[in-house]
Amino acid sequence: MTQEDRELDSLVRKRIRALRVAQGWSLEELAARARLSQSTLSRIENGQRRLALDSLVTLARALDTTLDQLVETASDEVVTSPMIDSTHSLMRWPIKADPGMTVVRQRMTEPPPDSPARMRAHPGREWLVVLSGTAVLMLGHRRFRVETNQAAEFPTMLPHAIGAEGGPCEILGIFDRDARRGHQRSDDDRDAQRSRP
Secondary structure (H helix, E strand, O other), X not given: OOHHHHHHHHHHHHHHHHHHHHHOOOHHHHHHHHOOXXXXXXXXXXXXXXXXXXXXXXXXXXXXXXXXXHHOOOOOOOOOOOEEEXXXXXXXXXXXXXXXXXXXXXXXXXXXXXXHHHOEOOOOEEEEEEEEOEEEEEEOOEEEEEEOOOEEEEEOOOOEEEEEOOOOEEEEEEEOHHHHHHHHHHHHHHHHHHHOO
């Protein structure tokens, strides 16, 4: 066994124990859920028994996680820098664990549009956190005030728009793959309209 294999083996065992403890389960409770004997589970956690694939799959299910998450190793790229989109005054961070997800930081100064015809609707889901100021989220005909440190989550198939209220606000938006594509198309359409004579 190489050093790297030993480190992964140790990490998986620690992860199993940590997940069990986080759930508040005894060895006996997790063993029953995983249909393993308590002594087998104890030897797995303590490194006295070989980690077999079938046991790992069973334990992952019992711990309500996936085999991938149970055995994943830490990435060397823990800290990432944003990509600056100066055209739209945005900072973007891709989420490595799910390349379809994107985090966007945006400063808003304008209120949301009054007309429902100017709202966007597209497949996906969006989350936003207000970092400073007050944002207004328009969802269809409903209006929500989202203040500093508050968050909102909504399906983007509802016509929606976000703007500032009472001065500038700064938001952190998290978009799934479909919502990000929908916003990119809307941004591109808006840029094309601005560049027309």
